[in-house]
Amino acid sequence: MPATAPTFVRREMLPERPPPPLEAGAVRWMRENLFSGWVNTLLTVASLYVVWWILAHVSPWLGNAVWNAGSLSECREILDGVSGACFAVIRDRWHQLLFGFYPPEHYWRPVLALVLLLVALAPVLFSELPRRLLWFSAAYPFVGYFLLWGGSAWLPLLAAAGFGVGYLAWRLTAPGAPLAATVAAFVAPVLWWLFAAPPLLGELRDAVPLGIDFVRSDSIGGFLLSMIIGISAISLSLPLGILLALGRQSDMLFLRSVCIGFIEFIRGVPLITLLFTASLLLNYFLPPGTSFDLVLRVVIMATLFAGAYIAEVVRGGLAALPRGQYEAADALGLDYWKAQRLIIMPQALKISIPGIVNTFIGLFKDTTLVVFIGLLDPVGLSNSIRADTDWNGIYWELFIFIGALFFIFCFSISRYSMYLERKLQKGH
Amino acid sequence: MKKTAFLGALAAAGLAAGVASAQTLEEVQERGELNCGVNTGLAGFAAPDANGVWQGFDVAVCRAVAAAVLDDPQAINFVPLTGQTRFSALASGEIDMLARNTTWTFTRDADLGFTFVGINYYDGQGFMIRRDYGIGSALELDGATVCIQTGTTTELNLADFFRSNNMEYEPVPIETNAEAQQQYLAGACDVYTTDSSGLAATRASFETPEDHVILPEIISKEPLGPVVREGDEEWGDIVRWTLNALIAAEELGVTSANIAELAEGTDRPEVNRLLGTEGNFGEVLGLDSDWAVRAIAANGNYGEIFASTIGEQTPIGLSRGLNAQWTQGGLMYAPPFR
Numbered sequence: 036m037p038a039t040a041p042t043f044v045r046r047e048m049l050p051e052r053p054p055p056p057l058e059a060g061a062v063r064w065m066r067e068n069l070f071s072g073w074v075n076t077l078l079t080v081a082s083l084y085v086v087w088w089i090l091a092h093v094s095p096w097l098g099n100a101v102w103n104a105g106s107l108s109e110c111r112e113i114l115d116g117v118s119g120a121c122f123a124v125i126r127d128r129w130h131q132l133l134f135g136f137y138p139p140e141h142y143w144r145p146v147l148a149l150v151l152l153l154v155a156l157a158p159v160l161f162s163e164l165p166r167r168l169l170w171f172s173a174a175y176p177f178v179g180y181f182l183l184w185g186g187s188a189w190l191p192l193l194a195a196a197g198f199g200v201g202y203l204a205w206r207l208t209a210p211g212a213p214l215a216a217t218v219a220a221f222v223a224p225v226l227w228w229l230f231a232a233p234p235l236l237g238e239l240r241d242a243v244p245l246g247i248d249f250v251r252s253d254s255i256g257g258f259l260l261s262m263i264i265g266i267s268a269i270s271l272s273l274p275l276g277i278l279l280a281l282g283r284q285s286d287m288l289f290l291r292s293v294c295i296g297f298i299e300f301i302r303g304v305p306l307i308t309l310l311f312t313a314s315l316l317l318n319y320f321l322p323p324g325t326s327f328d329l330v331l332r333v334v335i336m337a338t339l340f341a342g343a344y345i346a347e348v349v350r351g352g353l354a355a356l357p358r359g360q361y362e363a364a365d366a367l368g369l370d371y372w373k374a375q376r377l378i379i380m381p382q383a384l385k386i387s388i389p390g391i392v393n394t395f396i397g398l399f400k401d402t403t404l405v406v407f408i409g410l411l412d413p414v415g416l417s418n419s420i421r422a423d424t425d426w427n428g429i430y431w432e433l434f435i436f437i438g439a440l441f442f443i444f445c446f447s448i449s450r451y452s453m454y455l456e457r458k459l460q461k462g463h
Numbered sequence: 464m465k466k467t468a469f470l471g472a473l474a475a476a477g478l479a480a481g482v483a484s485a486q487t488l489e490e491v492q493e494r495g496e497l498n499c500g501v502n503t504g505l506a507g508f509a510a511p512d513a514n515g516v517w518q519g520f521d522v523a524v525c526r527a528v529a530a531a532v533l534d535d536p537q538a539i540n541f542v543p544l545t546g547q548t549r550f551s552a553l554a555s556g557e558i559d560m561l562a563r564n565t566t567w568t569f570t571r572d573a574d575l576g577f578t579f580v581g582i583n584y585y586d587g588q589g590f591m592i593r594r595d596y597g598i599g600s601a602l603e604l605d606g607a608t609v610c611i612q613t614g615t616t617t618e619l620n621l622a623d624f625f626r627s628n629n630m631e632y633e634p635v636p637i638e639t640n641a642e643a644q645q646q647y648l649a650g651a652c653d654v655y656t657t658d659s660s661g662l663a664a665t666r667a668s669f670e671t672p673e674d675h676v677i678l679p680e681i682i683s684k685e686p687l688g689p690v691v692r693e694g695d696e697e698w699g700d701i702v703r704w705t706l707n708a709l710i711a712a713e714e715l716g717v718t719s720a721n722i723a724e725l726a727e728g729t730d731r732p733e734v735n736r737l738l739g740t741e742g743n744f745g746e747v748l749g750l751d752s753d754w755a756v757r758a759i760a761a762n763g764n765y766g767e768i769f770a771s772t773i774g775e776q777t778p779i780g781l782s783r784g785l786n787a788q789w790t791q792g793g794l795m796y797a798p799p800f801r
Contacts, residue, residue: 107668108778111670127513128513131511131513131515135515136511136515251540253540253541253542254515311547314548315547315548315551315552315555318551318552318555318556318557319551319554319555406503406545407545407547408545408548409503409542409543409544409545409548409552410543411503411543415503415543418503418504418639418641419503419504419510419511419543420504420510421504421506421641422502422503422504422505422506422508422509422510423506423510423511423512423513423518424506424507424510424664424667424777424778424779425778427506427664427665427667427668427778428644428665428668428669428670430641430644430645
């Protein structure tokens with residue numbers, strides 16, 4: 036080894052130098068992403084101009100917003116010729132946009148129903164939570180109905196008891212004949228609801244008057260109505276859609292034809308037509324004087340509509356499963372329902388999540404179509420509010436508020452579905 | 464062919480519903496509530512206020528009927544109806560009466576199986592235009608772009624008017640009145656046409672109403688009135704004479720302020736017959752003798768209702784015009800209470 040290394044060899048590391056200014060930080064990012072060529076430069080400049088233009092027009096309007104005024108003309112007096120939003124209308128009517136004509140002294144009921152809904156949904160949506168909470172989820176439809184409509188507590192209790200009757204009938208007959216048990220499990224509750232429950236309801240109502248003030252369906256409106264229609268249709272259409280999808284794949288000719296016919300008919304008809312049928316045509320065919328709740332009719336129609344779409348989405352998931360999965364289930368000796376529950380559906384539904392969520396979000400936004408049959412959902416109420424002489428002439432403020440409400444709801448659904456997809460991602 | 468059979472079945476079913484509910488009065492009294500069909504929202508005519516209480520010119524007719532029949536002007540279940548749902552709601556018995564700015568036409572009366580019991584507002588289609596165009600007559604509108612609500616009689620009237628005057632126009636189809644206001648203000652159309660009451664309400668909502676004029680021409684007749692089902696004449700009479708009582712009360716000088724005093728009995732026989740101190744008119748209708756007193760006391764007489772909902776003192780600012788009493792040069796003319 037020579038004592039002195041050749042001079043062309045560097046002995047110490049050079050200190051790190053910062054990258055040249057054009058290759059670092061914001062400048063580099065902008066050069067690479069915004070100005071990487073003359074086309075992109077042009078597009079960037081044009082986009083910046085559009086953004087600036089929109090902001091320049093909208094922000095003073097939002098910035099000058101008036102929140103305290105009794106009418107549009109008062110708003111205009113305060114603004115004194117300057118352009119500005121008049122959000123005073125929201126301050127004046129927010130309760131109507133949220134609850135419709137629900138009696139104000141009972142507002143705690145829909146609010147409590149919403150809180151309990153979140154509690155009931157939590158164990159369904161997040162599998163980390165204790166499974167026992169699912170019992171509450173199962174009871175929620177009855178609790179929710181009781182809170183929103185009120186009346187005698189015996190009605191939801193007796194309706195819920197029908198399921199208990201069905202279970203009891205199944206348990207009693209199951210050891211002997213499995214087929215008879217299935218039939219009994221369906222027939223017994225129907226008999227209970229038709230014959231046993233109504234007289235019992237009268238008796239119990241007289242003996243132990245238990246309940247809260249009844250609120251009729253036409254007092255329900257605004258976002259509450261959208262939520263009721265949306266949530267019920269969403270939660271009912273998923274099981275219906277799964278059954279329809281299975282029916283469509285079935286080997287039984289009759290069942291398959293019925294399912295195909297139903298799906299194709301519903302998909303071939305616009306939702307608005309179904310809603311008109313619910314509100315207009317049914318009146319002619321029902322005996323006069325029967326008042327079959329309009330909200331209930333709309334929920335049924337929306338459920339059938341979404342069910343048909345879900346069925347096709349789920350069928351897509353079923354078709355995407357390799358044939359081997361079905362054969363493997365058969366090879367394990369599982370019967371049809373066990374195979375579906377343990378092997379097929381978990382995989383098929385996982386594949387279908389984006390499609391299902393898409394349908395749900397679409398359905399939720401479609402609830403605004405009820406405005407055409409005279410139900411006062413937020414969009415319908417915006418029309419009524421505008422018809423008040425105080426607020427006649429107001430336009431964007433109401434739509435911004437309604438749009439924000441819908442965005443919050445739909446955006447949370449879509450975030451949840453992304454979470455679910457990530458969680459179920461097993462990777463291959 | 465199939466369509467005809469279907470419509471026939473519908474009509475038959477509707478008829479069956481109509482016949483079956485021929486006892487509307489008893490049904491309403493038993494229910495303790497009047498089901499009244501109103502507009503989902505039309506400025507001045509029907510709209511819920513901040514407390515959810517319905518207010519307006521058409522609503523007042525419902526209140527008067529409820530007061531006459533049920534002794535409570537608040538005992539009403541308002542059913543908001545759109546232009547498409549209003550007639551089937553009435554035909555199917557979902558509502559007892561319709562007070563939703565509905566134009567009385569031949570087909571609606573004769574063909575659809577309804578009875579128009581009277582006219583509570585004489586409307587007509589007009590035009591609104593910016594003042595700075597300097598146009599003073601609808602006959603100068605050749606070549607204009609016109610905002611028009613689709614699927615209404617106004618659309619047909621507009622086409623007729625322009626054709627018969629050999630003029631061209633370009634329609635801008637819009638769905639609702641609110642949309643029309645936005646389009647018109649944004650300059651998407653030169654002219655906005657709809658019922659003149661609607662034009663007045665729209666103009667009143669503008670920031671600078673004085674920049675817009677409503678042209679003097681009225682190109683159609685739109686007599687608006689309450690409607691009931693055909694086949695229950697007793698109920699039709701009640702609604703008809705409740706409306707007439709409101710109109711007659713104005714003519715006879717009976718107001719909500721002096722009605723209590725006049726109901727004690729006066730020396731004017733027609734007032735006495737109207738207010739039930741003479742004759743048995745209430746009994747004839749199937750009501751008690753104070754029916755008209757309650758109907759008038761609910762919101763005042765026709766003139767008072769007009770003034771408080773759509774009259775010149777309100778933001779809508781409609782003048783009486785054709786809707787003045789016949790003694791004042793208008794068309795409001797209640798048949799005699801005799």
